[in-house]
Amino acid sequence: MASKKEILKKIRILITQKFDSPEEAFKFFDKDKDGFLTKKELKALVKEADVNRFISGTVAAKMIEALDEDKNKKFNWKEFKSSVAKLLEED
Numbered sequence: 001m002a003s004k005k006e007i008l009k010k011i012r013i014l015i016t017q018k019f020d021s022p023e024e025a026f027k028f029f030d031k032d033k034d035g036f037l038t039k040k041e042l043k044a045l046v047k048e049a050d051v052n053r054f055i056s057g058t059v060a061a062k063m064i065e066a067l068d069e070d071k072n073k074k075f076n077w078k079e080f081k082s083s084v085a086k087l088l089e090e091d
């Protein structure tokens, strides 16, 4: 199984290489345009990052668990932005 570090690296590559900005990535994966990334929408992002699909749901759940500041089980733009900022800080 891929390590956490490898998974985060894949997500970082997706956001930095396939999108011009984190905001563009957020808008792209917010499929219903409600201004939130739900676990399901985040799972699509994780899958798109080429993380093994069998663990994509778990990865999405863990990301929300760890970084959902207002505990509503989904990411708003501010939470997503700070998640990406943390990702970019890693190695």
Ligand SMILES: [Ca+2]
Residues within 6 Å of the ligand: 029, 030, 031, 032, 033, 034, 035, 036, 037, 038, 041
């Ligand atoms: Ca949404």
Ligand SMILES: [Ca+2]
Residues within 6 Å of the ligand: 068, 069, 070, 071, 072, 073, 074, 075, 076, 079
């Ligand atoms: Ca939230």
